[in-house]
Amino acid sequence: MARNPVSGCSGFGTSRSYCLTAIDHIADLRGRLLEHLQIAGTWAAVCALERVVAQLPDRDTLQWAIQRARVQAMDKQWQPPSWEELAQLLADPESRLIHTGEDLVGVVLESLNRLQQSLRGETPLAPFLWDERTPRKPKGEGRLSDFLKNHLSGDLNRRGVLINREVEIKNWPGKGRGESLDLLIQAATPAGASVATVVVEVKGCWNAGLATAMETQLRGQYLTGSVHCHGIYLVGWYGPPGGGMGCKQELDSLRSQLDEQARQLSTDTLRIRALTLDLSFPN
Numbered sequence: 011m012a013r014n015p016v017s018g019c020s021g022f023g024t025s026r027s028y029c030l031t032a033i034d035h036i037a038d039l040r041g042r043l044l045e046h047l048q049i050a051g052t053w054a055a056v057c058a059l060e061r062v063v064a065q066l067p068d069r070d071t072l073q074w075a076i077q078r079a080r081v082q083a084m085d086k087q088w089q090p091p092s093w094e095e096l097a098q099l100l101a102d103p104e105s106r107l108i109h110t111g112e113d114l115v116g117v118v119l120e121s122l123n124r125l126q127q128s129l130r131g132e133t134p135l136a137p138f139l140w141d142e143r144t145p146r147k148p149k150g151e152g153r154l155s156d157f158l159k160n161h162l163s164g165d166l167n168r169r170g171v172l173i174n175r176e177v178e179i180k181n182w183p184g185k186g187r188g189e190s191l192d193l194l195i196q197a198a199t200p201a202g203a204s205v206a207t208v209v210v211e212v213k214g215c216w217n218a219g220l221a222t223a224m225e226t227q228l229r230g231q232y233l234t235g236s237v238h239c240h241g242i243y244l245v246g247w248y249g250p251p252g253g254g255m256g257c258k259q260e261l262d263s264l265r266s267q268l269d270e271q272a273r274q275l276s277t278d279t280l281r282i283r284a285l286t287l288d289l290s291f292p293n
Contacts, residue, residue: 044072048079051086054237055079056279061235080278108197111240114171114206115283118195118242121165125158126287134292139246146291148214148248154289155192155212158244162195171197191232192244209233209241215248215264224268229275229282241282243272249290261288 047059056079063072108114129136139154141147162173174194193210211228213220219227224243233241247264249257268284276282 044075048075049082050079051082054239056083057239060277060279108206111206111208111238112281114195114197114208115240115242115281117166117171117197118162118208118210119283119285121162122158122244122285122287124165125161130288130292136289137291139289140248140291148216148246148289151192151212151214151217151246154214154246158210158212159193162193166195171195194238207238207240209238211241211243213243213245215245220245221267224271224282224284225275229280233280233282239280243268243282243284245284245286246289247286249288257290261286261290 044059044062047055047062056076059076059079063076108117125135128134139149139157141149159173162171166173174196191209192212195208195210197206209228209232211223211232213223217223228241228243232238245264245268247261249261265284265286268286272282272284
C-alpha cells in the first residue's frame with residue numbers, strides 16, 4: 011500500500027484509494043497523547059492523564075493507562091538515599107528525607123502538631139491570636155497565616171524548607187494580581203532533582219465558606235490543573251472564651267467532618283489533608 015504524501019491518501023492497486031479524514035487525525039493525536047502521558051514518568055503527567063481519561067466515553071476501559079503512568083512515575087522518580095543521607099538520618103532523629111510532596115506533607119503536619127502543643131502548653135501561645143479588648147474576639151485569618159508562616163519558618167528552615175507568603179499561582183486576564191495562596195511550602199529534593207510543594211489553605215472557623223472551600227478553593231482552584239498535587243486545609247478553631255466540654259465535642263466533630271471530606275476529595279495523585287488547630291482562649 012502506497013500513501014500519497016501530499017493528500018494523505020493510500021492507493022489500493024490502481025482502482026481505489028483511501029484519504030485520511032479529520033477524525034482519523036484526531037484519533038491518531040489522541041492515541042499519541044495518551045501514550046506520551048503514560049511514559050512521561052512524572053506525577054504531573056499522571057494528573058493530566060486522569061483528567062483526560064475522565065472526559066473520554068471509554069474511561070472505564072482506560073484505567074490501565076493511568077496505572078501504567080503511575081508505575082512509570084514511581085520507577086523514574088524514586089531515588090534511594092545516599093550513604094551521607096542515611097548517616098544524617100541516623101545522627102539526627104528529627105531529620106526527614108524529602109523525596110516527594112507526600113514526604114513534605116508529613117514533615118509539615120509533624121511541625122504543626124508541635125505547634126498545637128505550644129498553643130495549649132504550660133505557657134500557651136493561643137492568646138497571641140486573640141484581640142483581648144472587650145469583647146474578646148479572634149484576630150483575622152491573615153494574622154493566623156502570618157503566625158503559621160513564622161512558626162514553620164523557624165521550625166523547618168534548618169531542614170531546607172522554603173516558605174513563601176502570598177504566592178501567585180494563576181493570572182486572571184483583566185483582574186490585575188493573580189490568585190494567591192495563604193502558604194506555599196517548598197523543599198528541594200536530593201541533588202536538586204525537583205521541588206516538592208504543599209499548598210496550605212488557612213481558614214478561621216467562622217468563615218462562611220468553611221464547609222465548601224476545601225473542594226471549591228483548595229482543590230478546584232489551587233490543585234486541579236496546576237503543578238501542585240498536595241494540599242493541607244488548615245482550620246483555626248477558636249471556640250468561645252472559657253471553653254467547656256461542649257466545646258471539646260464541637261472541635262472533635264469538626265475535625266472528623268473535615269478529615270472525611272479530605273479523604274473523599276483525594277485521589278492517588280491529588281492528596282488533601284485536613285488539620286484543625288485548637289486556638290481557643292485558655293481558661
